Amino acid sequence: METEFQIIDVTPRDGLQNEPIIFSLEQKLDLIWHSIEAGVSRIEAASFVNPKKVPQMADPENLLDKLSEKRNASYSGLVLNERGYSRAISSNCDEITFVIVASDEFSLKNQGMTTAESIGYISKLLKNRKTGIKICISIAAAFGCPFAGEVSPSRVLEIADKCLDLNPDEISLADTIGVAVPKDIKEKVKPLILLSSKIPVRLHLHNTRNTAVSNAWTAFELGVRRFDASFGGIGGCPFAPKATGNVAIEDLVYLFEKSGIATGINLDEAIKVANWLQDQVKHPLPSALLAAGDFKT
Numbered sequence: 699m700e701t702e703f704q705i706i707d708v709t710p711r712d713g714l715q716n717e718p719i720i721f722s723l724e725q726k727l728d729l730i731w732h733s734i735e736a737g738v739s740r741i742e743a744a745s746f747v748n749p750k751k752v753p754q755m756a757d758p759e760n761l762l763d764k765l766s767e768k769r770n771a772s773y774s775g776l777v778l779n780e781r782g783y784s785r786a787i788s789s790n791c792d793e794i795t796f797v798i799v800a801s802d803e804f805s806l807k808n809q810g811m812t813t814a815e816s817i818g819y820i821s822k823l824l825k826n827r828k829t830g831i832k833i834c835i836s837i838a839a840a841f842g843c844p845f846a847g848e849v850s851p852s853r854v855l856e857i858a859d860k861c862l863d864l865n866p867d868e869i870s871l872a873d874t875i876g877v878a879v880p881k882d883i884k885e886k887v888k889p890l891i892l893l894s895s896k897i898p899v900r901l902h903l904h905n906t907r908n909t910a911v912s913n914a915w916t917a918f919e920l921g922v923r924r925f926d927a928s929f930g931g932i933g934g935c936p937f938a939p940k941a942t943g944n945v946a947i948e949d950l951v952y953l954f955e956k957s958g959i960a961t962g963i964n965l966d967e968a969i970k971v972a973n974w975l976q977d978q979v980k981h982p983l984p985s986a987l988l989a990a991g992d993f994k995t
């Protein structure tokens with residue numbers, strides 16, 4: 699079992715992509731430097747998508763160039779297609795995250811192909827793998843789809859098995875629309891840990907129905923040590939109607955640190971970043987710790 703605990707900050711990508719206020723390069727850099735100062739060491743910084751579709755994600759290359767001047771964190775970029783992949787491998791990113799959508803309905807809407815076609819497509823792209831760049835495959839809508847409803851554990855595992863054949867450095871299950879409860883985590887994450895063997899399992903949780911923290915704890919008890927989260931619980935998905943924020947970094951830090959598990963992140967600093975972000979986006983962010991603060995005895 700892995701021992702290193704990681705919270706991966708997805709604020710600059712998943713967190714911001716739905717925000718109507720477009721962040722400047724300087725604002726994104728400020729956000730990422732604040733995150734690193736709080737103790738984060740892995741950051742999903744960018745997405746290689748069409749800026750016309752997701753204006754918040756324009757010019758990831760420039761952002762990654764600026765970030766690479768300070769090599770104190772690992773930066774990842776999200777990739778959906780061939781164009782995105784060729785941009786990513788020529789950029790300064792350290793990690794690439796591919797997204798496979800667990801239901802055909804959502805996959806067709808999001809990537810214009812079925813789940814199986816999408817795995818085949820990524821398999822072809824990965825024939826041209828660049829050394830030094832780590833590959834994560836994330837299975838989106840693994841706990842439920844906004845269009846197709848339930849996604850069965852057997853389907854998720856079948857998809858995961860095909861993804862593991864592509865030999866990624868990490869495999870992730872995403873609760874894209876925030877529907878999972880601990881029972882689902884047990885049914886899907888537990889067999890995936892057995893299946894993936896040495897390849898680490900990562901979890902991407904949204905708190906749409908207030909279950910993300912309990913899901914994270916359940917996954918931790920099963921052996922998961924890598925969790926995506928965002929400051930303030932900001933976030934959403936332009937293609938998943940009504941999906942709300944990622945689980946908040948500060949809420950996870952409180953949960954784990956108070957339980958005696960070192961996260962590497964300073965809670966006071968994390969709350970400060972969430973406050974700063976709330977000022978930038980000019981609307982309230984949903985995290986519990988942002989509202990209540992730390993419990994100091």
Ligand code: ZN
Nearest residue numbers: 712874902934
């Ligand atoms: Zn997400």
